[in-house]
Amino acid sequence: MATRKIGPALAAGCTVILKPASETPLTAYAMARLGAEAGVPPGVVNVLTTTQPGPVTSAMLADPRVRKLSFTGSTGVGRTLLAEAAKTVVSCSMELGGNAPFVVFDDADLSAALDGAMVAKMRNGGEACTAANRFYVQSGIHDAFVQGLTERMAALKLGKGYDPETQCGPMITTKAVQKIDRLVTEAKERGARATTGGAPMEGHGYYYPPTVLENVPTDASLAHEEIFGPVAAIYRFETEEEAIRLANDTEYGLAAYVYSQDIMRAMRVGRGIETGMVGINRGLMSDPAAPFGGAKQSGLGREGGVTGILEFMEPKYFAVEF
Template sequence: MTIKTRTSGYADPSLHAQGLYIGGKWEKGSGIAVVDPSSGDSLADVPDASVEDALRAVDAAEAAASGWRATAPRQRSEILRRWFQLMSEHAEELATLISLENGKALSDACGEVAYAAEFFRWYAEEATRLPGEYRHTPSGSHQILVDHEPIGISLLITPWNFPAAMATRKIGPALAAGCTVILKPASETPLTAYAMARLGEEAGVPPGVVNVLTTTSPGPVTSAVLADPRVRKLSFTGSTGVGRLLLAEAAKTVVSCSMELGGNAPFLVFDDADLEAALDGAMVAKMRNAGEACTAANRFYVQAGIHDAFVAGLTERMAALKIGAGYDPETQCGPMITPKAVEKINRLVGDAIALGARATTGGAPLPGSGYFYPPTVLENVPVDAAIASEEIFGPVAPIYRFETEGEAIRLANNTDYGLAAYVYSQDLGRAMRVGSRIDSGMLGINRGLMSDPAAPFGGVKQSGIGREGGVTGIQEFVEAKYYAVEF
């Protein structure tokens, strides 16, 4: 099967390389080559926005802001609901597009589209449910009335690893709350973002409510947008390093920030765990999107009594995965996003092996075209190896042995990050007890997948600020306004 036979309709990269999307219009341009990581071949060329382009996007968002803010919640809800339906109707094409520009296995891409669409359905419902408050003051002097108003123009910055879901997880609540937005997707995977804009236009999103721009100068562009006093919100998903820089930039104009940053998720397996269930969960937690996920299990801590069986079982499963182009339906592990990503993974694995770790499968980049690194299992990994503290973002499972519950908790918390963690034990009391002592914003108990549009997604420590998804997600895009009422 060739790519050509699978690029009709919304799967066609050329359809989404029509220009920047500002004020409901497509503006021609070029400058950013979008590459298929499965082959290294160019898929399309999209515009490279300047600072001036970005400020015109702010103008467009401002021009649309008052009208969108005044739009009835039910009307906003219906538009988001229609957007969900359109994504569902074009799901196969969108999944193919994601696999082409991102490289992820088609099965993972299909899962992402379904997950991404659900954010529009969820926030279509939440748009009509924003709560208010009315109560008496304790002194009886007056009444307290609290309303929630849209926070204002919002800059949304999304990463390359989930190009659809990270966009909808931000656009959905922002539009539901009554905000207009400027979406800046990663330059590695911009086609999906432009496809989303096209579907939004078809769903009835008014011009200027959603604007999309791509750039190879994210620093100057973002700084200019954040310096504009009309912009009041930044929602960013990406690395902790970049997040720190953006927080400093936003502080100059006191812009409200939501930050979903890096992770270093521990995966704890106790002796009393169901081995097969733990292996099932490990494969999901590690190999979803080939490990290129912030929630991916980064450190496997396995108790001594079950350690050897777990290593053998995970090695067998990882070695059996079929590696190939993401858009090949038989592929289970696609390529990494760039050659630089492969180099980082190889550096971390090489360092661990040099310090005494052993690769039971994988352990070196694959030759040939494309950016492939094989599923890899490492045992006897020293806890001071770089791979224990750096986010891998790849299909590598380093396994560490532990003896006691206290040791497992100490090792799990030995990181600056706190996004996700996983605990496997058939003793639910133990699992809950251990989970309550792990510093993380999310915890999977006997489950390798925790992401859900109805749940609050986010971390503690250097993994972020705020939450996305769930009933709390829309709160990131509103501000409480208090009225002191005299009767």
């Protein structure tokens, strides 16, 4: 993620202070070292780590030399940063939370939809802002989709991140596992059924097994909070209009996925869903040349391509008379 900020910032002529998440500082240092080896002058790309991000960020935003804040993280933290940046009118780009719907119509290629679902759901173990969380499946294909996804999720091999045979690694913290368990437990108490997984692993505090839930109530917390883990919640729908309404029933609007062999319908549904990005018949949409970003509470601005560079620039207009 840091490259998507540092690259366009340097291309626009900016120097950079990178403050990585306190849980993941080492990659940032490795990137800074690679930058130095590639010829980035001293002081152009700087890494600042801290266990007290609030005071450090406030101090940086209060400095008049800071002209831009680009943040990737939760919507809650993004709101706090926007309020802090407003004090000095610092331009902000925000890549915030997501709660991506994955819509499967009856005429979809079932095998392709399951392939895409596994990519969209399980990349990074579900710890991705673009992860598919809410699977809306039309009635005619619903049962087959549930069975297929259950089989694939149950077959994943859990293990340590550095083991080449691992297909689903640990979550980032015990707190993350506790959040996932809270959302799943509440959904089950309200009538959802786990077809695989559905409970923490005894003695493995950082792991949560790949989980599929069906019959999830649309008003369960699981339907409205970002899961950020290997949990697929499946809902049944009947009509195109219902699918769009359910997909939009969230404060987030980052990514959405639509599967149908009727491309015109897929495009129509994609236009109706309030998101910044839509993947049609594919479970991976990110591309360095494409604008990455969301709508509603999922953020402000875009990363990637020409649009991403413009985020670090100010337009200037000259009116000249000779």
